[in-house]
Amino acid sequence: MRLNKFLAQAGVASRRGADRLIAAGRVRVNQRVVRDMGIQIDPHRDRVTVDGRVIHPPSPTATYLLLNKPPGYLTSRHDPQGRPTIYDLIPARFHRLHPVGRLDFQSEGLMLLTDDGQLTQRLTHPSFQHEKEYWVQVAGEVPEGTLRKLRRGVLLEDGPARAQVRVLGKIPPQQRFWIHQDPRHTWLVFILHEGRNRQVRRMCQAVGLQVRRLVRVRIATLHIGDLKPGQWRLASKRQRQGLLCQ
Numbered sequence: 001m002r003l004n005k006f007l008a009q010a011g012v013a014s015r016r017g018a019d020r021l022i023a024a025g026r027v028r029v030n031q032r033v034v035r036d037m038g039i040q041i042d043p044h045r046d047r048v049t050v051d052g053r054v055i056h057p058p059s060p061t062a063t064y065l066l067l068n069k070p071p072g073y074l075t076s077r078h079d080p081q082g083r084p085t086i087y088d089l090i091p092a093r094f095h096r097l098h099p100v101g102r103l104d105f106q107s108e109g110l111m112l113l114t115d116d117g118q119l120t121q122r123l124t125h126p127s128f129q130h131e132k133e134y135w136v137q138v139a140g141e142v143p144e145g146t147l148r149k150l151r152r153g154v155l156l157e158d159g160p161a162r163a164q165v166r167v168l169g170k171i172p173p174q175q176r177f178w179i180h181q182d183p184r185h186t187w188l189v190f191i192l193h194e195g196r197n198r199q200v201r202r203m204c205q206a207v208g209l210q211v212r213r214l215v216r217v218r219i220a221t222l223h224i225g226d227l228k229p230g231q232w233r234l235a236s237k238r239q240r241q242g243l244l245c246q
Helices: 003-009 015-023 117-124 144-152 199-206 237-244
Strands: 027-029 048-050 053-055 064-069 108-114 132-139 154-156 159-161 164-167 185-192 211-219 232-234
Touching: 003 015, 003 027, 003 048, 003 117, 015 027, 015 117, 064 237, 108 117, 132 199, 144 154, 144 164, 154 199, 159 199, 185 199, 199 211
Parallel strands: 108 211
Antiparallel strands: 027 048, 048 053, 064 108, 064 232, 132 185, 132 211, 154 159, 164 185
């Protein structure tokens, strides 16, 4: 098996992320640093480590965990400043899982954590065009002209960005216990097919909108449903089947 594929299937990172680890010299095979991403290994004979941590062959059954990330948590394993991370919210037995995509420190909502590297690649690579849906509360009213600008696309420092954007009419019953309407402000729905760093926030800033809350509610076929902030659950059989069809 190719080394980068082994690392991806073991849940260390996506295939591209594994390539970056190998190129950085952080991966050893039988105690020797390797930088050849295409090297073949025997997962059951060769000893593979990343930053000194032994990587075991992947379980034949992957794990898919859904988490409703509250604001004020980092999407990382550790923080030098001691801030809380998403791994503080889940049991230690799931700390081997990696997040599929990220949410910034103050953003909220659905996160998928898994050890399925191939699924991670499919859900995060822009070429697959998988949707991600965000509900964004912005200050005040939003003129129709501003919505048109967002739909046409705005120019950011890393290139043009566009989204499907509409006003969220009513908060569905399943989310009303933690997402509330406020007549002074507007909830917008953003649907993206890519996931650039802080893209929704930067798009809003480009058209003069002030973001008050940003909540991801859907990744491809997975919806946050009635999952409470800080709560996690394993994906249901139906949800797993939907994911594997992506």
